Ligand SMILES: Nc1ncnc2c1ncn2[C@@H]1O[C@H](COP(=O)(O)OP(=O)(O)OP(=O)(O)O)[C@@H](O)[C@H]1O
């Protein structure tokens with residue numbers, strides 16, 4: 001084959017594989033929704049204990065890191081904001097600046113990236129090693145749908161925990177920003193919070209929360225689909241785990257950009 | 266065919282099954298019927314397609330052509346609901362055990378009961394322990410799969426496979442990698458299960474000794490085709506050279522002649 005033809009063929013194959021993978025992720029999503037809604041009626045419910053377990057692993061255990069990162073992020077935004085705004089003698093405008101960017105962007109972004117890093121890899125590794133040791137096949141031949149048993153609880157836990165983590169991240173970042181602003185501009189934390197609430201509308205908080213749901217779905221589907229498609233021993237498992245984290249973070253950032261474009265026009 | 270239950274419908278019926286992995290044909294026109302209550306052993310060299318055949322019987326893979334009937338029903342035409350119900354009547358013990366690594370032995374065995382029945386916790390645990398008794402694993406309930414020996418894994422997997430009292434049991438390589446005593450124990454166990462529960466059993470193995478000990482009938486698979494299906498006697502007396510090859514390569518190897526062995530090892534070494 002000539003070089004350009006080779007290149008085109010390669011590009012074609014890669015795009016086909018990507019489309020196929022997205023199709024598979026969509027199937028996982030649709031099937032999980034089916035089991036969450038219809039499962040109880042066909043006496044194959046999604047186990048609440050499994051959902052609680054996933055909420056613990058995905059959400060509760062991520063709280064310390066999310067809070068720490070968001071708090072630091074809030075402080076950094078205050079430092080940069082005050083430094084920049086000082087040039088225009090407008091440092092008091094730092095409050096709405098922080099309030100908007102935290103609730104619309106950074107709170108949810110930090111929560112999502114932490115979850116993608118922690119749970120994106122853990123989920124892919126867990127499902128992948130079950131695939132390798134034929135545990136998935138064992139589930140299937142027992143008449144237990146792996147999607148119902150494994151994916152649906154993860155998806156539901158993501159949908160429940162991502163907004164919670166996002167709100168926590170928002171609060172931690174605002175407190176971080178407020179404390180720094182307070183020290184530098186001699187503003188009490190309560191005044192800072194009051195001003196934040198004056199500035200913020202429900203719309204701003206909702207922007208973050210809606211995004212958190214979408215990011216949670218993306219992480220769950222990418223991690224699960226990478227886990228299920230593990231082939232080729234422990235090397236393949238490592239590849240799937242890495243791929244799951246990299247792809248989830250990429251998907252989150254790209255989705256965020258698209259959201260921001262449409263929501264802030 | 267001196268099958269046990271010739272009047273009734275076969276439990277498994279495979280017709281002209283053809284399967285591929287990618288471009289490569291793995292199974293090529295398989296025809297096989299397994300009668301109710303018999304122990305059918307699928308035998309064949311490595312790579313002959315035994316595990317592939319098993320995966321198709323379990324509807325884990327889709328065939329390119331041909332059809333499979335279980336309990337008289339064509340599996341590829343079943344609704345997912347019907348397949349779900351049929352699978353509760355089937356027990357499987359995989360080659361590597363496929364125990365759930367996050368659950369201990371008792372939880373593994375109890376797992377199908379928890380998912381498929383509404384029995385209370387105590388009843389479930391008692392039933393799981395009864396099956397562990399059957400496979401001689403009483404006292405090991407709390408061990409995790411990673412703490413088990415190879416033979417214990419196979420026995421735990423067998424206990425899990427029979428916990429729902431299946432009508433049809435698949436057992437992949439019961440004796441591979443086990444010492445002769447443990448392997449004979451497992452064979453004994455399989456025979457007892459059939460007698461006690463009247464379950465139809467399909468065993469996949471390449472261990473000749475074990476195959477002849479438990480089989481009512483044997484089917485020999487070679488390069489994706491069935492060479493012969495018949496009683497142990499018929500298989501032994503087959504004049505198909507490929508079957509004889511498969512049988513003899515093993516039976517010749519088993520009694521080790523110490524002198525010849527030393528001879529082979531030290532052949533043309535200097536100074537001896
Ligand atoms: N997932 C797969 N993808 C591609 N080829 C496969 C796959 N699984 C098995 N094969 C091929 O199919 C053929 C039959 O494999 P199978 O596992 O059925 O053999 P087997 O009779 O069970 O052998 P063994 O006794 O060694 O377990 C082999 O040549 C193998 O390379």
Ligand SMILES: [Mg+2]
Nearest residue numbers: 315316317360
């Ligand atoms: Mg095999």
